[in-house]
Amino acid sequence: MLIKTTAALCLLATAALAQQTDITIGMQLEPPNLDPTGGAAAAIDEVVYANVFEGLTRFGPDGSVQPALAESWDVSEDGTVWTFKLREGVEFHDGSTMDAEDVVFSLDRARAEDSTNAQKALFEAIESVEALDPSTVKITLSAPNGNLGFNLAWGDAVIVAPETADTNASNPVGTGPFVFTDWVQGDRVDLTRNPDYWGEAPALEKATFKFISDPNAAFSALMAGDLDAFPNFPAPETLSSFEADPRFNVIIGSTEGETILGINNANITDVKVRQAIAHAIDRQAIIDGAMFGYGTPIGTHFAPHNPDYVDLTAQSAYDPEKARALLAEAGATDLKLRLMLPPPVYARRGGEIIASQLREVGIETEISNLEWAQWLEQVFKGKDFDLTIVSHTEPADINIYARPDYYFQYDNPAFQTLIENIGITTDDAERSAMLRQAQQIIADDYVNAYLFQLAKTGVADARIQGLWENAPTQANDLTGVSWSE
Structure with a gap:
């Protein structure tokens, strides 16, 4: 009997530890679609930015512009030619290779006359985009623009594949550390860890974004443990309750x-x-x-x-x-x-x-x-x-x-x-x-x-590490998030 009890306890402990690789994130607004290149709603990026989709560059938690799908770049002396060296071995979630032709397609699509990109002005200075070889892209500008690296870090500038671009709104296919698995409209979006990710694997195996529009319901869900975090908590009048509860961290930061x-x-x-x-x-x-x-x-x-x-x-x-x-x-x-x-x-x-x-x-x-x-x-x-x-x-x-x-x-x-x-x-x-x-x-x-x-008024389980304190862009970047025990 003692052996069985001990074994059962071990199984429970193992299960508890396994659960700590999942996270449920609360959001007040549900995105109208999941394509950051085809919609203006901040909620789109809050789900997919840096998680599902990536650009040539990206914003870090401190607002800095960092390498992403481009590992490096050079700028000509006159500031009109930017040459990006792409990371090798990057695949889209459907298994197809991401290369320079995908970059050309994505940026030409974003700046096209009939583009539905909400931030089309980001690409106005681009005169041409050329694939010099599978891992090198040359962007020529009509005039010098020191902001190009910054512009390409926006969610509106992520790299997509020609084969899946038209269906990204409902079935997003990117290159990021998480793969889209399900969208139950009116309820949640589920992501799972990408086993073939080119970069460092995230600690989380699964992430669920749960949509709760009512502030009172958001408060109750956190208190009940149905949510692990609510990075943009919609009921600031209740933050004092979380501050007084050792189970939670209240994270106050700035936004754009x-x-x-x-x-x-x-x-x-x-x-x-x-x-x-x-x-x-x-x-x-x-x-x-x-x-x-x-x-x-x-x-x-x-x-x-x-x-x-x-x-x-x-x-x-x-x-x-x-x-x-x-x-x-x-x-x-x-x-x-x-x-x-x-x-x-x-x-x-x-x-x-x-x-x-x-x-x-x-x-x-x-x-x-x-x-x-x-x-x-x-x-x-x-x-x-x-x-x-x-x-x-x-x-x-x-x-x-x-x-x-x-x-x-x-x-x-x-x-x-x-x-x-x-x-x-x-x-x-x-x-x-x-x-x-x-x-x-x-x-x-x-x-x-x-x-x-x-x-940025956030609430999270006190054991969670790596959530952004500030919001230099509209994102719930989970790449560095983990649980401590």
């Missing part, structure tokens, strides 16, 4: 997420009205009320942790009297605007607060709560809105203001020229000065009302 009250500049054309909207908003009240104090006020579309950030919050400080005066000067009486809110907590809670603040200065809002797919279709693509709230989590993305057809429809030729010049300027001091100028221009034009930099 500029959270804005987006304004449709094609509908609200008078800068005085946009300025009035900005002055009607009490940023700290939104941070406190919607995010329970987590967030940093911003006055332009730039991350405060960036060394080139300019603090312009005072230019659009909370001033209801000034807001009312500006509306009177603009002749904007009885103004009623449509406020379209996507699912994130910062948007839904923040929207109610902003609606109240706008009402105080005489602007009524009609709130519509949209699901993520609806928001992407109606607001992001259709531009059918007046106001919206969204966090732009892409890194260093002030260049979106140089796209007149972007969803907030800001069209300033001088700003567009400035962004072009930034792209071809290699002198660090000059680039810094121009980036500061760019921040000032969009603040002066009150393109949007700038709210706060989104904090």
